[in-house]
Amino acid sequence: QAAGDEIDGNSIQTKYEADALVWAVKEGLFADMDRGYIGSHSGITELEFAEITYRAAKKYGFDVNYEDVSGEYAGFEDLDDFEKASMNWAISKGILTEDEAASKVIRTDRIISDKEAVEFFDNNPYSI
Numbered sequence: 001q002a003a004g005d006e007i008d009g010n011s012i013q014t015k016y017e018a019d020a021l022v023w024a025v026k027e028g029l030f031a032d033m034d035r036g037y038i039g040s041h042s043g044i045t046e047l048e049f050a051e052i053t054y055r056a057a058k059k060y061g062f063d064v065n066y067e068d069v070s071g072e073y074a075g076f077e078d079l080d081d082f083e084k085a086s087m088n089w090a091i092s093k094g095i096l097t098e099d100e101a102a103s104k105v106i107r108t109d110r111i112i113s114d115k116e117a118v119e120f121f122d123n124n125p126y127s128i
Contacts, residue, residue, distance in 0.1 A: 027059065047083060047108035049117065050090035053125065057089070062126045066092040075106035083108075093125035 044052075057064050066089040070076040073091070076084055087095075087106060097116070100106055 027056075043111040045108060046090075046095065046106065046110045046112055047079075047087065049112050049120075050086040050095055051083065053093075053120070054086040054089045057126055060126070064089055073100075073104050073106050075108060079108070090120075090125075093120065094123045095120055 054064065056062075066085070068088055069091055070084055070088060076087065079087065087108070091106070095112075095116070096106065097110075
């Protein structure tokens, strides 16, 4: 929804988003993420996106091999082991923006755009 738009609780998009969130929560894809709440309106950070997609790939048996690039990028310093693995995997699958790839700095708190999420999945990260 664009800023200032009135949200129609009966819209197909709202129902789809709600169904997707319920499914993801039941599947455990948000486990251990320290989110106070989960909602489609709250946005998703680069790190959260990496964690959810990496956790899903592991859960459903997809390839989760990655090259460790944590020494090549600033921003890995305060991440725990799972966060580092998630970000390494996501970087290998193309989660970074051009600015981050050029500057070699990850911004784990950056809110990703719908376009970036679509591009990520279009690169087919879920291949065996």
